Amino acid sequence: MRAPLDWARYPNFQSQEFACRHTGRIHMDADFMGRLQRLRQAFGRPMVISSGYRDPSHPVEAAKRQPGPHTMGRACDVAVRGADALALIVLAVQHGFTGIGVQQKGASRFIHLDDLPSQTHQPRPAIWSY
Template identity: 45%
Template structure:
């Protein structure tokens, strides 16, 4: 799937790091991951707004980690969703092969983390967790 195809459904603003200090433009996202995300978007059939995608090592959510997370390798996004829509996204994501799913469904910023563990990485996979 081309970069053009992924940009049709996900903007550079959504995909880039939001640390405020780096020059990320969203192109850091892994192409195979983005192809899978676009497949999910097509099967889901409606917009999937992202609250987070690529994060540089200096992003506040990443800098205190001992090992880089999936976001730093362009292998994860957080999709803003809740309730039945979150359930539908998780169900579809599992069927498409996403192997790391985090669920945050309390408070005002509800989302589902969708990721792929990097090969040879330290992250257990498959895995589902809650925040």
């Protein structure tokens, strides 16, 4: 089990933003949060977190063959659109995020960010659209 995070180290975020919407648990990775805080400082604008930690029992994760980076506390989705979305993607690459998912259609527009390492079955960096 991970030690609780010192949320004072991430002044632009609140722990509640990252709580699993299914269980209420929050198990974010400290290295991921540090990288996200540095990205936020470079972005210079608020970043609304639409999804943070997801417990493996969360319906989205439970439907997957293998739980994803949200269950490891190493991913979040940022509600952003248009030119801000492109600016965030450019900065995310510069800050070492290795997984970038782009959802820019419909009402739910966001950028997924994670920092998983490259693996044989999942080379990184990677960018995809939903």
